[in-house]
Amino acid sequence: MATPKALVLRAAGVNCDRETQFALRQAGFESARVHVFRLMENPSALAEYQFLVIPGGFSYGDDVAAGKILANQMLHNLAGALNEFVAAGKLILGICNGFQVLLKSGLLPWAKVSTDCAGAEVTLAWNDRGRFEDRWIHLRSDSEKCVFLPAGEIVALPIAHGEGKFVPRDDRTLGKLRDGDQVALRYVDAGGNSGKYPVNPNGSIDDIAGICDPSGRVMGLMPHPERFVDVTHHPQWTRRNVTRADGQLFFRRAFEYLR
Amino acid sequence: MTHRVEVRIRQGFGDPHAEGVLHQIRELGIDSVSAVRSARLFFLIGELSADDAGRVGRELLADPVTEQFTLSGCDANGASVIEVHLKGGVMDPVAASAERAVRGMGLGIESVRTGRRYELDFVAGIQESVSGEQQQQLLDKIATKLLANPVIEDIHFSSYTPPEVHGGSYELCVTEVPIRELDDESLEKLSSDNEMFLNAAEMRAIRDHYRTLGREPKDVELEMIAQTWSEHCGHKTFRSNVRVRNRAGEVVQEIPNLIKNTVFKVTQELDKPWCLNVFEDNAGVIEFDDDWAVCFKVETHNHPSAIEPYGGAATGIGGVVRDPIGTGLGAQPVANTDVFCFGPPDMPLDDVPKGVLHPRRVMRGVVGGVRDYGNRMGIPTVNGAVYFDEKYLGNPLVYCGTVGLLPKNKCRKRTPDPGDAIICLGGRTGRDGIHGATFSSGELTHVHETQFSHAVQIGNAITEKKMLDTILQAREQGLYSCITDCGAGGLSSAVGEMGEHIGAEVHLDRVPLKYAGLSYAEIWISEAQERMVLAVPQENVGKILKIFADEDVEATVIGHYGSRGTGVPPVEDAHATLRLFYEGQPVGELDLRFLHDGCPRPTKEAVWEKIEKFSPLPVLKGDCNETLLKIFAAPNVASKEWIIRQYDHEVQGGSAVKPLVGASEDGPGDAAVIRPVLDSRKGVVISCGMNPKLGELDPYQSALHAVDEALRNAVAVGGNLERTAILDNFCWGNCNKPDRMGSFVQAAKGCYDAAIAYSTPFVSGKDSLNNEFQTASGETIAIPPTLLISAISVIDDVSRCVTADAKEAGNHLFLLGRTGCAMGGSHYLIVENVESGNDVPQVDLQTNIRVMRAIQSAIEAGAVRACHDLSEGGLAVAAGEMAFSGALGVEMDLSAVPTGGASVPDAAKLFAEDAGRFLIEVSPDKYDAFLRLVADCPVGEVGKVTDTGRIVISGDDVGIDLPIDQAKAAWQETFDW
Known part of the structure; x- marks a missing residue:
């Protein structure tokens, strides 16, 4: 079977695209960094890929609100292509x-791009x-x-954000x-137990660091997995x-799933 | 029409910003405010219906979960209102992005403006007990000391909607400035009236040039000369000839061209083959591996940061980031560094002189500026330092550095060919930053705040990031022949430098403007941010413009290189002439040779003679716990975690040794290590050294200490001395004063001696002089002579690196390097309030290089578990930091401290700050191997790592016994903001 292809989305101010591409290649993917304008010109190009990664950074400076302007561009120009991508069982x-x-x-939490x-x-x-704040959690x-991760796994990763406090509208939403098993990741200590700051570094409700859609194929998280793909990334590799x-x-x- | 959209947090969801403001109001000593609410204001200007405005509020501006918006404004419910609005013409990135996003929603809009609103509740009963006037004074204080900077922002105490402004226009009017008939006095007046900051000799040279030409200069020509000849762009002082006298007035030395005979000479004499491009380009370039090179540049942005700390520091980092982008054929920035000097953060507000911002506010603003710009650009900020002294009150220093990565075969630029198009790229040109280069070359006074506000600007990191993304694509395709940044001096300096040998023709009306109304001269000298200039062969113009257009980066052909028009055979022009046009009319013409070589090089007078004055010997007896705790809490030593964590130090995925290390990831690291090429094990070590206290006492020794510290820090994590280059950044007072020039010469000599002894070439540098402040009462405060040395070292394998935190109980502790009795400038004297003599520790260059080489080989051999350099606070601080970073303990005996046979009191062994020393942890199985490797060094086995959680140091007459938690708490509390 052909090597799965990943698209790393670029836009003004996206700045983790290179290392994300490196992590994807390390895992076996073929990958390309594609500017959102190119997709807006030709949304059907998305169909050539099996994995869409929206990397970290400050898209459009996070002016107005974090991620808002890029999200609006996707809403207004790429809704159809994205909804088809999800319906095709691909990963985001x-x-x-x-x-x-x-x-x-x-796209989260219900995998539906709609205004x-x-x-x-x-x-x-x-x-x-x-x-x-930049710290490891x-x-x-x-x-x-x-x-993207088997249940029960405990991992260390860095966070680096100002707007990362997960807030549901109300208890019903939470x-x-x-109930839908969509709470994918929670902030815990090294032993797997919840705790106050800095264990939960931003005050996220229910310690939530990442969620997935009802299918488990679309996932978003605040920490940066692409920043821990080499043992020397870990802050304590000189100790142990x-x-x-x-x-x-x-x-x-993701690679195993798509292969 | 204008719609006012107010966005605020819904009830029940927290507003951390408002809470932060309340916290800072309390810090101001005001406790009558009980609550603060905040709102973001957006003004949508254009033909929009209320429904459209509502849609913008709903779909774009307000978060549907946590925020709500109104178009009508909210009743303040009796609260006091402070609104802060950016002045017209000040860069507003949020407004620019919002504008684009609104257009993206298919709505027609003219422009967007933004503002912030605060509603303050006072403690019940206060309103009745104080007069309206008193309360207004309080609000004024909060507004001006905390919420707004009147240099760039307007304050309103009620709801305010800015009036619609329609752009001005400009009608060409070419201005001549009569100069040929002026005498010295009138020349100096002309210089000061026009903010040229040139002296009489320089003004005479200009006058004589125009006498020869037989015409008067145009305004734009004078502006360009003033800019090019400014201290900031020209480094006149460092290049001048110097006559050094002793205090009796006798000439003791004449030095022709100071920089050539000190800093440049090091590099020339060492002649390292891995130095690929030094001192000629925007950053110094050294080899990384067969395919790649790295470059490094450190700049200062002091004057703008004094007036508008946030904008000044942000544009400081933005400016230095453009240096590597404009080095060779363009480098990708891979790391930032920042070093700051501020006044004391705990100074009472009332003691701060008029015209000066409180150091705490300066620090918050500067850190915020570096954070927001660096993080948005996606460049990790990995190394830095902060130093505090009262003399920095009026002149805070902001050093920003950037390391770049570029292909080895693209590390030199070519001279543009005649006919190459001049492309201006990136941000638009506005009135911002006019006279920045000349402004930064003068002294600050208490009125500068208002007089030079036009020199201050706000950056837009995303404009720069977009520009970088596209430049790298154009570089890969080889579409341009030369690139440089628009820094101080703007287009004038960028085009003038690139065209130095062949001339250029520029059509100033083609330069894209932020708003109409700029004169041709303003366009030419504006220092608006985020702009670069390219020289592009005509056949590539179409291709390159498409790359930029594809990612929404503005690029405009504004002229061409060569003075003979396009299509003329490419010959080197004997008279490289710059010709400026506006709407086809000639508006200026300059001989570029006169511009670059015509500035008279005067001889500077310097006075220096050291008068020995000894510090009292420490009189400590017994328990020194309190002294150590005080040093840990001293601002220069205390943890800078508050700053470090606000910076993304891991973006780009190359982080190998972080600025914070240890068992809780919050101990001090000596240097940072990154892997700029992700599929390689090779790394770059970045470190710095600086000691302004010593600069005041003995500038020559302080330079040796600075070089030594930068290299010590690099070696401590595993740096390779054979592949280490250094950078010099001098920040000094007014060097027209012979005593300042005297210390400058001393430090320059120190740079030469240390760098030659350590065999580390200088590859780049910069100086910022005239850092003096005149108070309202006429008193002049000069900064301490402040030399920053930055080091960059290329290493083969990052997995060999070590960190400073203690690793395992039972391991041996060795102290390398000699300790003496000299206490001048030490933190021991600072915290004990003892006046320091100038008996600063003398740096033993020959011994220290042996020690550093031995440590390098021990680390390479894997014989070192932890290594920490000794700096501020000496051995006691280093041992304590090692212990608490490792969550372990240490037990040490001062009798084993190497002194070279001298009799050194125990207190000096604890707290002296001699250079060239390291505390090293070695596991028992490497004990013999380690000792063999350091056999020719002063070495003492001073103790062991323990698991007691205590710092225990014993001597004959003094001792320390402290729990690590207590030491760490003292170290962390100072900046627990």
Whole structure:
């Protein structure tokens, strides 16, 4: 079978595209970095790919709100192509700013790109501490259906964001996500237990760091898996023998799924 | 019409920004405010219906979950209102993005403006007990000290909607400035009236040039000369001849061209084959591997940051990022560094002189500016330092550095060919930043804040990021022959430099403007941000313009190189002439040789003679715990985690050694290591060294210390001395004053001696002089002589690197390098409030290079578990940091500290700040191997790593015994903002 192809979406201010492409290639993907304008000119080009990754960065400077303007471009110009992509059973991953884009375009939580409902139920608000923060955290994978990580796995990854506090509109929305097994990742300590700051680094409700759509094939998360694909990325590799680069798991699992 | 959209947080969802403002109001000493609410304001200007405006509010501006918006405004419910609106013409990236997004929704809109609104509740009962006037004073204070900077923002105390402004227009009017008949006095007046900052000799040279030409200069010609000859662009002082006298007035030395005989000479004499492009380009370039090179440049942006810290620092980082982009045929920025000097952060507000912002506010603004620009550009900020001293109050220093990666075969630029198109790329040109180069070459005064506000600007990182993305594509396709950035001096300086040997013709009316109304001279000298200039062969113009258009990057052909028109055979022009046109009319013409070589090179007077003055010896006896805690809490030593975490230090995926290290990932790292090429194991070590306190006491030794510290830091993590280059950045006072020039010469000599001894070439540098501030009472405050040395080292395998945190109980601790008695400039004296003499520790260059080479080989051999350099606070601080970073303990005995046979009191062993020293952890199985490798160094086995969680250091008459938690808490509390 042909090697799965991944598209890394670029736009003004997206800035994690190169290392994301590196992580994808490391996992076995063929990949291309494609500017959103090229897709807007020719939305059908998306169909050539099996995996869409919206990487981190500050799309359009996060002016107005994080990810908002890129999400609007997708809503107004790429809704059809994206909805077909999802319907075809393909994979979508949004990292950090990409997660914000997925929420604001409607790809999460219900995998439906439509102006009627985009962003209406969950959002990523400013961190409780009110500022950008770069630090390493631990995550526990809590979803049985999420394609990108097996349930129960505990991984270390870095976060680097100012607007990453996961906020559902109300308890009902949160309940729906939990009942649907859509809460993919929670912030925990190294032992897998929840805790206050800095274990939960931004005040996310229910410690939620990432969610998936009802199918488990669309996922968004605030931490950066592409920043832990080499053992020397880990902040403590000089202290102890780090044997696994946890971020690789996400891309390998996607590759295995599509192969 | 204008629709006002107010966006605020819904009830029940927190507003961290408003809480932050409340916290800072309390810091100002105001406790009568009980609550703050904030709102974001958007003004939609154009033919929009209320329904359209509502759609924009709903679909674009307000978050559907956490926010709500109104078009009618909200009742303040008795709260006091402060609104902050950007002044017209000030760059507003959010407004620009919102405008595009609204158009993207299919709505016609003319423009968007933004503002911020704060509603303040006062503690119940206050309103009745204070007069309206008092309350207004309080609001004024909050508005001006905290929320707004009047240089770029307007303050309103009620709901305000800005009036619609319609762009001005400009009618060509070519201005001549009579100069040929002026005498010295009138020349100096002309210089100061026009903010030229040129002295009489320079003005005379200009006058004589125009006498020869037989005409008067046009305004734009004078502007261009002033800019090119400014201290900022020309580095006149460092290139000047110097006559050094002793205090008796006798001439003791004459030095022709100071820089050539110090910094440049190092590089020439060392002649390293891996130095690929040094001092000639926008950044110094060294070899990385067979395919790649890395370049490094450090700049300062001091004056703008003093007046508008956020904008000044952001455009500082934005400016230095463009240096690597404009180096060779264009480098990709891979890391940023930042080093700051501020006044004391805890200074009472009332002690801050008029015309000066409080250091805390400066620091918050500067850090915010570097954060927002660097993070948005996607460049990791990996290394830095912060230093505090009262003398930086009026002149904070902001050093920003950028490391770039470029193909080895593209690390030199060509001279443009005659006929090559001049393409202006990126941001539009506005009135912002006019006279930045000349402004930064003068002294600040308490009125500068208003006088030079036009020199201040706000950056737009995304404009620069888009430009970078497309430049790299054009570079890959080889579409341009030369590239440089528009920095200080704008188009004038960029085109003038590129066309230096062949001339150029520029049509100024073709330059895209932010708004109408700029004169041709303003267009030419504007220092508007995010612009680059390319020289593009005519046959590639179409292709390259498409690359830019495809990603919405503005690019415009504004003229061509060569003074003979296009299509003329390419011959080198004997008279490289620059010709400027506006709507076809000639508006200026300059001989570029006069421009670049015509500035008279005067002889500078310098005075230097060291008068020995000794510091009292430490009188400590017994328990030194309190002293150590005080040093840990001292701002220069205390943890900078508050700053570091606000920077993305891992973007681009090459992070190998982070700025924070250890068991809790919050201990101090000595240097950062990145892997700029992701499929290679090779790395780049980035470090710095600086010690302004020593600069005041002994500028020569301070230079040795700065070089030593930068290299020590690099070696401590695994740097390779054979492949290490350094950069110099001098920030000094007014060097027209002989004593300042005297210390400058001393430091330059120190740079030469240290770099030759350590065999590390300088590859780039920059100086910022005239960092003096005149207070309202006429007193002049000069900064301490501040030399920053930055180091960059290429290493073969990042997996060999080590960090400073203690790793395992039972391991041996060795101290390498000699400790002496000299305490001048030490933090021990600072925290004990003892006046320092100038008996600063003398750097032993020959011993130190042996020590550093030995450590390098020990690290390469895998014999080192942890390595920490000794700097501020000496051995006690280094040992404490190692212990608490590793969540372990140390137990040490001062009798083993190497002193070279000298009798050194225990207190000096604890706190002296001699250069060339390292504390090293070695596991028992490497004990013999390590000792063999360091056999020819001063070395002492000073103790062991323990699991007691205590810092225990014993001597004959002093001792330390502290829990690591207590030491760490003291170290962390200072900047727990």
